[in-house]
Amino acid sequence: MVFENYIWEVLERNKIRVVTNSMDWGLAIQVLNESAQVHYPHMLRADKSFYQKSEPFSAPGAGNTVNLPSDCYKVELVEVAVARGGAARKIDLIEFQDVNLNDYATGATNTPIYRVDKSTFDIFPASSGTIHYLRTIPYVTDIAKEMTDPGVGAEPPIHWLFEESWVTYACKLLKQQHYRLSENPSTVSQQLQGFEEAMEAVKNTADPMQIYASELPQKA
Amino acid sequence: MTKAQHREKVINLLKYFPTTIKLSDDLIDRYVEHAVRRVWRQFVVSDEADFRKSVTVAHGDPLPADWGWFAGSAYYTVSGEKKPITFIQTQEISHRKTSKMNLATANRPSVYITNQTFKFIPDTTMTNPATGLAYAANLSSVTLWYYFRPTSLFGSAVADNTDDGMPEYTQGFIHRAAVEMCMEQLQDDQQAYQQIDKNFSESMQANAKFFAGITSEQMKSYIR
Numbered sequence: 001m002v003f004e005n006y007i008w009e010v011l012e013r014n015k016i017r018v019v020t021n022s023m024d025w026g027l028a029i030q031v032l033n034e035s036a037q038v039h040y041p042h043m044l045r046a047d048k049s050f051y052q053k054s055e056p057f058s059a060p061g062a063g064n065t066v067n068l069p070s071d072c073y074k075v076e077l078v079e080v081a082v083a084r085g086g087a088a089r090k091i092d093l094i095e096f097q098d099v100n101l102n103d104y105a106t107g108a109t110n111t112p113i114y115r116v117d118k119s120t121f122d123i124f125p126a127s128s129g130t131i132h133y134l135r136t137i138p139y140v141t142d143i144a145k146e147m148t149d150p151g152v153g154a155e156p157p158i159h160w161l162f163e164e165s166w167v168t169y170a171c172k173l174l175k176q177q178h179y180r181l182s183e184n185p186s187t188v189s190q191q192l193q194g195f196e197e198a199m200e201a202v203k204n205t206a207d208p209m210q211i212y213a214s215e216l217p218q219k220a
Numbered sequence: 221m222t223k224a225q226h227r228e229k230v231i232n233l234l235k236y237f238p239t240t241i242k243l244s245d246d247l248i249d250r251y252v253e254h255a256v257r258r259v260w261r262q263f264v265v266s267d268e269a270d271f272r273k274s275v276t277v278a279h280g281d282p283l284p285a286d287w288g289w290f291a292g293s294a295y296y297t298v299s300g301e302k303k304p305i306t307f308i309q310t311q312e313i314s315h316r317k318t319s320k321m322n323l324a325t326a327n328r329p330s331v332y333i334t335n336q337t338f339k340f341i342p343d344t345t346m347t348n349p350a351t352g353l354a355y356a357a358n359l360s361s362v363t364l365w366y367y368f369r370p371t372s373l374f375g376s377a378v379a380d381n382t383d384d385g386m387p388e389y390t391q392g393f394i395h396r397a398a399v400e401m402c403m404e405q406l407q408d409d410q411q412a413y414q415q416i417d418k419n420f421s422e423s424m425q426a427n428a429k430f431f432a433g434i435t436s437e438q439m440k441s442y443i444r
Contacts, residue, residue: 005375012247013404013416042424046431047289049333052310076311132310132334149369150283150336160288160369161261161430164254165423172416175409 004143006032006167013171014178027174033139035170036157040137043159050150050159052076053135059126066131068119073136075116080129221391223373224380226252229391230398237406246374248402253373254423255397259390260370261426265433270387273368279340279358283333286368294364296329296340305340305362306330316341323349329359338362 010028044051053071060066068075114123121131137157140147146154148163158166221229227248234243264271272291275284294305308316308330316324324330324341325348331340340359347354371385372378386394404415 001372001374009247009250012244015405042427046427048309049290050336052332052334054310054334076309077313079314132313149285150287155336161257161427164257165420165427168416168420168423172413172420175413175416 001146001148002143003029003032003140003145003147006147006170007143009167010170010174014174027177028170029141031170031173031177032167034173035166036137036140038169039158039162039166043162044134046161047159048134051134052132053155054130054132056130057128059128060123061126064122064124064126065120066123068116068121069131069133069135071135071138072131072133074134075121075131076134077132078114078121078123078129079132080112080123080127221384221386221388221394222380223249223252223378223382223384226256226373226384226394226398229395230402233395233399234402234406243402243405246376247405248398249378250374251398251401252394254401255394256370256373256384256386258397258423258426259393260386261430262393263387263390264367265430267387268367271367272365274363274365276361276363277338278360278362279343280337282337284366284368286371288367288369290333291365291367294331294362296326296359296362298326303327303329305364308332310334313341317346325349326355326359329362331362331364338364 007025007028010032011024051073053069055069057066112123112125112127114121135155140157146156148156148158148160150156150160227245230248230252260271268291271288273286290307292307294307295302296305297303303326306329310332312330313332315322316330324346326342329340329342331338333339340362342348342355343358344355368385371382373382373384384394400415401419404412404419407415
């Protein structure tokens with residue numbers, strides 16, 4: 001189901017009508033995204049296959065550095081089409097080492113190595129292949145985005161089994177937000193309330209300037 | 221039971237609450253949909269056969285539209301003989317491809333899911349150890365079982381006569397769960413907040429039971 005339906009559900013279940021529609025909408029998007037991040041580790045642990053993704057990469061140039069996909073959370077496997085026992089094979093992951101100075105592999109085609117950094121990985125010798133990784137979930141603002149249903153190639157961020165708890169937790173967050181605004185209003189919201197009252201007063205009087213004049217700061 | 225029948229039942233159960241009128245049909249349908257899925261998670265553990273389907277797929281095919289969860293069983297036919305397929309995670313691919321003790325062949329194939337599609341090994345990147353030649357084609361016509369997702373009941377695109385696809389004996393549980401969820405709209409702010417919290421906890425608990433229970437049920441079927 002698309003994101004817009006969940007925004008509707010959060011607003012409908014919270015029935016917040018004290019603020020403007022646009023503010024409701026933005027808050028709903030925010031709490032749904034917050035709830036998604038809270039659920040991500042649960043969803044990942046429950047069904048990793050839902051978040052498994054793979055992407056081909058081509059042989060890197062000088063420096064042997066390849067950019068990780070932008071939605072990469074964790075690299076699971078780098079596979080290169082190197083003949084060894086007749087099979088495409090996994091290559092070894094090493095940590096904190098210059099892959100170009102590998103004493104063990106010495107650059108042999110059959111024994112490549114790679115190292116994963118923050119947003120790139122180094123591979124030696126340079127090879128083409130496939131990177132298997134776990135995708136992360138983005139901050140969603142597109143209301144037409146498919147959010148939960150697998151099987152349509154849409155890469156939904158939310159595992160369908162967690163749909164109810166995800167949207168219910170978002171409702172809970174929005175209710176908390178509502179309490180903060182209504183029961184413990186900030187200086188800003190107090191001033192906004194005052195501004196609304198002033199606007200009402202302007203509309204209800206035949207001589208609005210008189211109202212304003214009385215509220216203007218006076219010289220000492 | 222259909223979408224309209226569910227809605228009518230829930231409204232009947234709520235009729236003593238004067239504020240029922242504030243609940244829109246859409247919202248009731250949404251709660252019913254949540255309830256159906258929560259009950260699905262609970263009953264699939266105790267009676268998984270009622271929630272299982274099979275599909276025949278080839279390497280690279282997308283998950284079926286009603287895909288819920290792999291049901292722990294799949295086979296591939298080699299020379300008229302059915303060979304069971306193991307379900308693996310992507311980090312196990314290399315092990316199945318390269319370990320001499322665990323080399324995937326057409327007689328011992330594996331399936332994994334990536335990009336929301338099925339992938340099988342051996343694949344054309346591998347060499348058949350029996351012939352020394354690369355596999356000419358990927359596995360196809362693989363039959364596997366899965367637990368299907370219950371039908372969606374929310375939204376104007378779903379007709380009132382849409383059946384939820386759930387067994388008859390689950391209806392009472394669905395209505396009770398839906399009414400409980402509706403209560404969050406019928407109470408004052410503080411109680412409603414507590415009800416939301418309760419709904420959230422129960423949903424997470426249903427998930428926990430599902431994931432713990434389904435694993436143990438599948439283990440039993442392996443043992444059989």
